[in-house]
Amino acid sequence: MPKWTRNFIFIIMSLFFIFSVGCAHKYAVLVSTNQVIEDDNAYHSEWWYDLFLQYKMLRENGFKDKNIYVLYGNGTDFNTAHADYNSIIQFGHTITDMAVNKANIQSVFTTLGGKVKSRDFLYVWWMGHGSGFGPDFCNLSMDISNTGEKVTDTELTTYIDNVSNYRKRSVAIMTCHSGGMVDNLNTTGNKTVVLTSSTCSQSSYDALFTCNGIFHAEFNYTLPNALRLKDPCGTAVGSDYNGNNYVSLSEAHQYNTATMARSTPQMGDPDGIATTTYIKKKKP
Numbered sequence: 001m002p003k004w005t006r007n008f009i010f011i012i013m014s015l016f017f018i019f020s021v022g023c024a025h026k027y028a029v030l031v032s033t034n035q036v037i038e039d040d041n042a043y044h045s046e047w048w049y050d051l052f053l054q055y056k057m058l059r060e061n062g063f064k065d066k067n068i069y070v071l072y073g074n075g076t077d078f079n080t081a082h083a084d085y086n087s088i089i090q091f092g093h094t095i096t097d098m099a100v101n102k103a104n105i106q107s108v109f110t111t112l113g114g115k116v117k118s119r120d121f122l123y124v125w126w127m128g129h130g131s132g133f134g135p136d137f138c139n140l141s142m143d144i145s146n147t148g149e150k151v152t153d154t155e156l157t158t159y160i161d162n163v164s165n166y167r168k169r170s171v172a173i174m175t176c177h178s179g180g181m182v183d184n185l186n187t188t189g190n191k192t193v194v195l196t197s198s199t200c201s202q203s204s205y206d207a208l209f210t211c212n213g214i215f216h217a218e219f220n221y222t223l224p225n226a227l228r229l230k231d232p233c234g235t236a237v238g239s240d241y242n243g244n245n246y247v248s249l250s251e252a253h254q255y256n257t258a259t260m261a262r263s264t265p266q267m268g269d270p271d272g273i274a275t276t277t278y279i280k281k282k283k284p
């Protein structure tokens with residue numbers, strides 16, 4: 001067989017393998033459980049500002065817009081006067097996919113259950129009010145302020161577990177008593193890293209300082225800063241502790257722990273994958 005024929009067959013077989021196996025994809029679900037009505041209102045405007053910073057962080061880390069599912073308020077972007085947080089100015093399109101309510105949250109995870117494959121990565125972020133009850137306040141109930149509904153840690157775990165076929169996943173929770181989410185997903189073999197803004201018994205708070213004066217929850221400011229390697233003003237932050245030009249989820253937690261002053265962030269990592277999970281990589 002001529003050499004060029006062998007090479008041609010090799011190329012065809014390689015292409016067949018690539019297209020049959022497919023590329024890894026990164027998916028995200030962002031849930032902000034209230035509706036902002038005005039700029040620069042402490043303990044209120046963060047519902048949009050924090051959501052936007054999460055979305056921007058994901059886009060910068062290679063997540064495609066079509067794979068980021070945004071649930072916010074009544075389903076319409078907040079038209080902020082701050083250009084750096086305005087979706088039309090920054091991306092040329094709105095980012096909100098649907099209103100936030102229990103039915104839509106369940107629907108998104110059901111949809112993703114049919115899309116996410118064993119090679120893919122799933123990132124989930126939740127922002128809202130929360131209350132703790134039961135032993136050590138580790139049973140978590142989260143408010144959907146926009147509708148008056150509540151979602152327990154057990155319910156949210158059930159929703160997320162509708163996506164059962166994945167390579168790895170990360171769940172970030174910013175509520176008071178958010179540490180209550182760790183035990184729900186702390187099962188060996190589920191390939192999940194959980195990051196929370198506080199312990200089971202603690203409240204979560206606004207950041208005491210932000211580089212641009214924009215209101216942010218403390219956890220929702222430090223986490224995307226760590227994963228972007230810079231703050232919203234573009235100033236570099238020291239979250240790449242091992243100097244490999246990527247920030248692992250473990251390093252992000254280390255940065256949160258070092259920089260958060262008002263609550264104690266928690267991490268659940270039952271399979272020990274946080275040190276080798278980098279959401280910036282094509283295959284985290």
